[in-house]
Amino acid sequence: MIDYKLLEALATVVECGGFERAGDSLGLSQSxxxxxxxxxxxxxxxxxxxxxxxxxxxxxxxRLLNHVQQVQLLERDLARSLPTLDQPxxxxxxxxxxxxxxxxxxxAIGEFCWEExxxxxxxxxxxxxxxxxxxxxxxxxxxCSSPQAVAGARCVPIGSMTYLPLATPRYVARFFPxxxxxxxxxxxxxxxxxxxxxxxxxxxxxxxxxxxxxHHLCPSSEGxxxxxxxxxxxxxxxxxxxxxxxxxxxxxxxxxxxHLEVQLYWHFWRHGGGAMERLTRALVSGNxxxxx
Amino acid sequence: MIDYKLLEALATVVECGGFERAGDSLGLSQSxxxxxxxxxxxxxxxxxxxxxxxxxxxxxxxRLLNHVQQVQLLERDLARSLPTLDQPxxxxxxxxxxxxxxxxxxxAIGEFCWEExxxxxxxxxxxxxxxxxxxxxxxxxxxCSSPQAVAGARCVPIGSMTYLPLATPRYVARFFPxxxxxxxxxxxxxxxxxxxxxxxxxxxxxxxxxxxxxHHLCPSSEGxxxxxxxxxxxxxxxxxxxxxxxxxxxxxxxxxxxHLEVQLYWHFWRHGGGAMERLTRALVSGNxxxxx
Numbered sequence: 001m002i003d004y005k006l007l008e009a010l011a012t013v014v015e016c017g018g019f020e021r022a023g024d025s026l027g028l029s030q031s032x033x034x035x036x037x038x039x040x041x042x043x044x045x046x047x048x049x050x051x052x053x054x055x056x057x058x059x060x061x062x063r064l065l066n067h068v069q070q071v072q073l074l075e076r077d078l079a080r081s082l083p084t085l086d087q088p089x090x091x092x093x094x095x096x097x098x099x100x101x102x103x104x105x106x107x108a109i110g111e112f113c114w115e116e117x118x119x120x121x122x123x124x125x126x127x128x129x130x131x132x133x134x135x136x137x138x139x140x141x142x143x144c145s146s147p148q149a150v151a152g153a154r155c156v157p158i159g160s161m162t163y164l165p166l167a168t169p170r171y172v173a174r175f176f177p178x179x180x181x182x183x184x185x186x187x188x189x190x191x192x193x194x195x196x197x198x199x200x201x202x203x204x205x206x207x208x209x210x211x212x213x214x215h216h217l218c219p220s221s222e223g224x225x226x227x228x229x230x231x232x233x234x235x236x237x238x239x240x241x242x243x244x245x246x247x248x249x250x251x252x253x254x255x256x257x258x259h260l261e262v263q264l265y266w267h268f269w270r271h272g273g274g275a276m277e278r279l280t281r282a283l284v285s286g287n288x289x290x291x292x
Numbered sequence: 293m294i295d296y297k298l299l300e301a302l303a304t305v306v307e308c309g310g311f312e313r314a315g316d317s318l319g320l321s322q323s324x325x326x327x328x329x330x331x332x333x334x335x336x337x338x339x340x341x342x343x344x345x346x347x348x349x350x351x352x353x354x355r356l357l358n359h360v361q362q363v364q365l366l367e368r369d370l371a372r373s374l375p376t377l378d379q380p381x382x383x384x385x386x387x388x389x390x391x392x393x394x395x396x397x398x399x400a401i402g403e404f405c406w407e408e409x410x411x412x413x414x415x416x417x418x419x420x421x422x423x424x425x426x427x428x429x430x431x432x433x434x435x436c437s438s439p440q441a442v443a444g445a446r447c448v449p450i451g452s453m454t455y456l457p458l459a460t461p462r463y464v465a466r467f468f469p470x471x472x473x474x475x476x477x478x479x480x481x482x483x484x485x486x487x488x489x490x491x492x493x494x495x496x497x498x499x500x501x502x503x504x505x506x507h508h509l510c511p512s513s514e515g516x517x518x519x520x521x522x523x524x525x526x527x528x529x530x531x532x533x534x535x536x537x538x539x540x541x542x543x544x545x546x547x548x549x550x551h552l553e554v555q556l557y558w559h560f561w562r563h564g565g566g567a568m569e570r571l572t573r574a575l576v577s578g579n580x581x582x583x584x
Contacts, residue, residue, distance in 0.1 A: 280523070
């Protein structure tokens with residue numbers, strides 16, 4: 001069997017961001033930690049950590065971390081049936097889309113984490129990258145808009161988010177006084193989350209406009225709303241994120257009546273144990289999204 | 293002089309996320325775009341793009357992109373004195389901290405971008421990484437908490453953000469019924485933005501507690517607030533981000549009277565031209581932060 005002392009040292013170094021702090025956390029000297037990492041690297045025949053520019057796990061190290069995480073989850077199940085065992089800690093690494101994290105995510109799973117004392121390690125990823133990290137064993141679950149299951153994992157639809165094309169009334173009066181047109185869209189700055197964000201393109205295609213358009217890039221869900229509210233551009237925003245602004249009239253649709261529905265799917269490993277199953281139930285029942 | 297047609301092809305491929313779309317945008321065939329990129333790579337003696345897992349610029353390609361961006365900024369100044377020139381487009385790549393983008397940033401520079409038609413390419417980075425990207429010529433400016441100027445760049449203090457240690461009243465009643473203590477802090481989950489976020493550590497050190505503590509990782513400013521509001525942990529949150537929650541009492545301090553002030557500094561290249569100077573003026577005068 002794997003020597004879990006070595007894996008625990010690796011997990012702690014990454015979690016604490018350094019050898020000295022990892023030693024403090026495990027009650028070991030810094031050199032004892034270094035020795036464990038070195039032993040692990042010799043056994044594995046490759047590095048598990050890169051030191052520069054910042055301390056982080058190599059791809060091989062990441063797979064080990066994910067394995068530790070899964071083992072800790074299973075230990076959590078074990079501790080429920082053998083309560084005399086120390087309650088183990090576990091942190092679950094989950095990839096999810098920025099808009100879910102900025103809106104409904106915490107409300108759906110907060111109570112579950114409260115009751116189970118589960119810690120989350122959340123990473124924001126585009127769906128393709130999120131699913132790849134899942135295939136590589138780097139995350140235990142992935143929330144994204146792809147229905148395509150990863151081999152060995154389950155995929156559950158959990159509802160959809162409604163996106164509206166929004167800008168300030170002043171912006172609409174300046175750039176779209178006569179509604180959307182090919183020419184107006186060549187002048188009007190949009191807001192795009194990042195190079196892989198195709199929501200604005202999809203919306204414009206739905207309206208019959210193809211091709212490129214000027215845009216800001218803003219890789220922050222809340223920043224996106226702030227840019228739109230400051231009149232800097234139009235963009236597709238989750239309706240649930242801007243209820244206040246819609247009611248107050250500070251944001252308005254650039255194409256009234258039009259919207260995009262984005263279906264969301266929850267991908268998780270089959271061998272995730274009881275905690276993962278209960279988390280999935282919490283997600284499915286408590287998300288408050290439009291049902292699939 | 294550099295052949296700017298080649299650099300424009302590179303910038304457009306990265307902006308559009310593909311050769312075909314870049315061709316559409318520039319009115320060229322896909323193979324003409326490929327040819328330009330190839331020529332650029334031959335002249336440079338190294339690749340400017342990586343194709344997999346996602347299309348993106350190599351470090352060398354990034355430096356070229358930043359150069360194009362700076363040239364476009366200077367063209368923008370030129371067009372103001374020679375209005376018969378076509379108004380050129382320019383997108384300014386800026387590294388900034390997530391909390392600024394989630395709160396005051398857009399209000400401070402929105403009007404400026406509105407008037408000048410300037411597009412922004414925002415990237416969220418920890419300060420060390422942001423300043424390194426600046427030194428490498430990958431971003432034109434950086435907003436962060438480090439006062440240490442990069443050689444060749446200016447550094448202007450623009451004010452400070454006040455961070456409070458917040459959680460829900462229910463959370464405080466469960467984990468800190470008798471206030472903060474070494475033991476309570478070993479049980480109470482915190483929320484940390486990422487491995488380089490030391491705000492929680494600094495706050496606890498200020499209160500006399502050193503060492504590690506259990507925590508969620510949540511790399512989203514808005515998600516951070518949502519996790520805290522859902523009762524999942526305590527964390528340092530900008531006061532301006534949660535005025536509503538503080539007033540309603542849904543978030544409360546775990547250590548009343550204590551806070552952290554984070555000074556922010558604006559780093560920008562001296563040769564950024566008039567647009568950069570005007571942007572800096574807008575930032576300094578319109579940020580609404582606590583004056584430095």
